[in-house]
Amino acid sequence: MPNPDHGPSLQQQRARSAFWFLAPMLIALFCVAAWPLLRTIWFSFTDTTLSNLYGGKWIGFDNYLSIRTLESGRVIYRGTLVDPAWWNAVWNTVRFSVLSVTIETVLGLMVALVLNAEFKGRGLVRAAILIPWAIPTIVSAKMWAWMLNDQFGILNDIMLRLGLITEKIAWTASTETAMTAVLIVDVWKTTPFMALLCLAGLQMIPRDIYEAARVDGIHPVKVFFKVTLPLVRPALMVAVIFRMLDALRIFDLIYVLTPNSAATKTMSIISRENLIDFDKFAYGSAQSTLLFAIIAIFVSLYIWLGKVDLSGGGK
């Protein structure tokens, strides 16, 4: 402390002003994040409808699961947890997230290794890979929808010319290829982001390590697995969780690219459908609450099992 006589009071004054500086941000975050989340959870236990937001009655867990035994002895199960459409969405989301993040991590690391090498025009390449990242998701979805068009799309044309396929594929319309189409676009759009994060991790590795490895005549592949990979692992783990969280809540790409395909409906898509389009506001709230719970559990497990340090020296 520069002024020992007034040390404590200065500290107190700073702590007090810190409170006032934090208050507006905390109030704002409470209003747009905490309160709406609590309301969503509340709605999920009521029978609220879109047209009558305040008329909902408390119905307990019925939106999740309700078991009723009829007089005839037949048991009727209702609710999201026995809804095949919901489980289809869960499966689609998980499949999409695991596949897209895996492909993006591998490709991103490859691109990062290329960009980490010294070569002419490196700046230009780095600028080029920023382009997919800068393009709005909706625009990239539309661009690719056109390129993947079954009759006039350029991708079918290229593949026909190369002899990879014998007849045109209805990429976005057919159930077998809809998920592939979504994956192609997502990989195109987010690999650059992954590559930049990996590159930042790679650049923190001191170059002398590679020098030493080369002098000792160690094979580059071995260097990659024994030196590079363990050293970029912390950066990679953080990048993967950020991408995973994005992938688990994916909405806009699928909404535009394959709007009605059951093969690509994710949890976010199906929740919004129920919330807004199908006038099952409370049912949709239950589904979005479940999505929130799944993501929260996943993050906790990931941080706990992976021992990820997200704070970056925040203490």
Added chain:
Amino acid sequence: MNAMSVLKTISFYLLVLVIVVFAVFPFYYAILTSFETGTALFEVNYLPQSFDWSNYATVLNGRNFPRNVLNSVFIASTTVIFALFLAVTASYALARVRFRGRGLLLMTILAVSMFPQIAVLAGLFELIRFLGIFNTPWAMILSYVIFTLPFTVWVLTTFMRDLPVEIEEAAIVDGATPWIIITKVFLPLMWPALVTTGLLAFIGAWNEFLFALTFTSSETTRTVPVAIALLSGASQYETPWGTIMAASVIVTVPLILLVLFFQRKIVAGLTAGGVKG
């Protein structure tokens, strides 16, 4: 040995070429398509064949698209100003003042940025209806706080923490209040960080879709992504690819120029928000 190294160099540049083509080609093809009309649109061309500006004329003379662009500009800029204003003071407190629960608070803020947006959709919908701002730009400005504010606070906090203690001590000795310290000492030093975070927040708000789709109900209040997503042709079965591509190019070119111009700053900001946080 020499032939080996030549082969190595060639295959390396081949790989670089593949990366660049894969990254750039879709946008190149969108530009190409935006200049095509009529039957030319339905022939696959790899090189530019025609330069027909009529798609651009259709988009810009359309009733709503210019209005949608203005909506997006207004919403994204207001969101950025709002987020930066709240984040500067908050990040000063988080980075420079010691108090109990600071680490926990930072983790909470980070957690908010990981929220699935669908989880707050129902609650926000109610709030927006209650405030009477449904179908106005304010609905988006309010809801975009959820992803711009945590991000700006996080990045600015990391930035402020790295500034030396001495600059602040001199001001404290002179008896400056915390508010004076922020505005007179830190703000002038923070311009680079403010530009980066502001830009990233702007891009995020410009591209947002779910909230903009849900909280608008008429064509004139839509933002650009919603307008493009819902752009339809003369009939339901005819997708106006030419005009969609023209509209896409119009809203993407400024963004790409910004990103290329501020390339280094953006990469630094992304990695600060990503690797460190």
